[in-house]
Amino acid sequence: MFKKYFLFFSTIIILNFSFKNVRAIENKIIVKINESIITSYELKNKLKTSLILSNQEINQSNIDKNKSRALSYLIDLEIKKNELKKYDVKIDSLNVNDQLLSISSNDINNFEKKFQKLGINFDLFVYELKIETGWKQLMYKIYNEKVKISNDEIDKQVLIFIKENSEVTEFKISEIEINLEKNINYENEVDFIKKEINENGFENTALKFSASMSSKDFGNIGWINKESLTPRVSKILDNLKIGEVSPPIKNLDTLLFLKLTDRRITKVNEINSEELKKKIINQKKNELFALFSRSHLSKLKNNSLIEYK
Numbered sequence: 615m616f617k618k619y620f621l622f623f624s625t626i627i628i629l630n631f632s633f634k635n636v637r638a639i640e641n642k643i644i645v646k647i648n649e650s651i652i653t654s655y656e657l658k659n660k661l662k663t664s665l666i667l668s669n670q671e672i673n674q675s676n677i678d679k680n681k682s683r684a685l686s687y688l689i690d691l692e693i694k695k696n697e698l699k700k701y702d703v704k705i706d707s708l709n710v711n712d713q714l715l716s717i718s719s720n721d722i723n724n725f726e727k728k729f730q731k732l733g734i735n736f737d738l739f740v741y742e743l744k745i746e747t748g749w750k751q752l753m754y755k756i757y758n759e760k761v762k763i764s765n766d767e768i769d770k771q772v773l774i775f776i777k778e779n780s781e782v783t784e785f786k787i788s789e790i791e792i793n794l795e796k797n798i799n800y801e802n803e804v805d806f807i808k809k810e811i812n813e814n815g816f817e818n819t820a821l822k823f824s825a826s827m828s829s830k831d832f833g834n835i836g837w838i839n840k841e842s843l844t845p846r847v848s849k850i851l852d853n854l855k856i857g858e859v860s861p862p863i864k865n866l867d868t869l870l871f872l873k874l875t876d877r878r879i880t881k882v883n884e885i886n887s888e889e890l891k892k893k894i895i896n897q898k899k900n901e902l903f904a905l906f907s908r909s910h911l912s913k914l915k916n917n918s919l920i921e922y923k
Contacts, residue, residue: 645689646921650696652688660684660742662734667717668818672732683823686795690825691742693914694749701755703748710743713830743830749907750827757906763895772891775841782885783840785851786876788833790819791826792869793908803869804862816859816873825868827904833873839890842897847872867908 641655661684665672698705711722718725729736775782790811792803810819820826820833828835840848850860854874863870 643923645685645923647689647692647918648696650692652685652692656688656738657681657685659735659738660688662732663729663739664822666728666732666734668814668822670814670818680822689920690911690915691745693911693918695745697910697914698745698748698752701752703752705741705744705748708744708747708751710740710747713743713747714740716831746827746830753903753907753910756910757903760906761899761902763898765891765895768891768894771841771894772887775890776882776885776887780882782880782882782890784837784878784880785840785843785874786837786878787835787851788816788820788873788875789826789828789835790816790824790833790871791904792823793825794864794867794869800864800869807862807869807871811859811871816871825908827907834875837878838897839893841890842894867912 641653643651644654644657645652661677661680662672664680664684665676670676695705714722714725726736729739790807792807794800794803807819807823810823814822817832817834820829823829824833826833840851843851847863850863851872851874854860854872856874856876858874860870860872860874863872
């Protein structure tokens with residue numbers, strides 16, 4: 615009898631010890647950023663989250679294909695989190711319920727259950743949304759005074775437009791914005807994003823890979839007045855059919871894909887000039903905030919000690 619009990623408890627101890635060691639092996643530090651770390655568990659969770667959100671099968675092939683981008687995203691997220699702490703932004707108190715409702719199609723409970731069923735940490739995903747929300751707020755706080763749009767210039771622009779045109783064109787668009795790191799091959803990146811769009815759809819690709827603040831809304835940026843766009847982008851959208859995706863648009867350090875979801879034309883005499891002015895100002899402000907956000911993150915990244923383990 616004693617021998618049986620001894621063997622039973624010995625087995626439990628061995629199994630328990632083995633399980634702890636397996637967990638230790640599985641959850642190891644893979645990247646150190648200054649005093650912060652990213653673990654293999656966090657990377658695994660991020661990969662699964664990205665695949666489930668984009669309706670892709672969780673298999674080794676998809677995991678391998680998305681691994682480097684998921685890790686890059688986690689590094690950026692950790693840098694953002696540290697910057698939020700520096701400015702004493704209370705991450706845990708941020709409300710992201712509206713984003714969750716949008717992502718889950720207004721069914722957060724079943725959305726969370728899907729995570730649980732697949733063994734994905736839902737709390738980490740919510741925390742990620744909070745960091746991104748806090749980052750937007752921080753960028754607004756830091757750069758609000760620098761985002762200056764000349765009302766006089768916009769007034770002149772609107773008046774000239776109304777005088778010279780009988781119609782106003784608006785585009786409903788979605789975007790995928792990719793940050794071009796120094797070691798990224800441009801042609802390879804273009805081919806990769808095109809392949810993802812073809813295989814998994816524009817919206818799912820935006821959710822997984824876009825660096826834009828619109829990514830959590832599947833890249834959707836809504837209706838944009840043609841007059842608020844650069845001539846280059848405006849011309850590209852003019853030549854797109856509804857549902858088509860633009861050729862890659864390369865800027866200084868970003869790669870942009872646009873999808874034309876809808877187009878509408880309104881008579882100028884039906885347009886409220888103040889409303890038109892407001893839309894143009896908001897669009898230009900959003901572009902400036904996005905530029906400051908990328909620059910701020912890039913500087914932080916360049917000044918960070920990033921060690922791959």
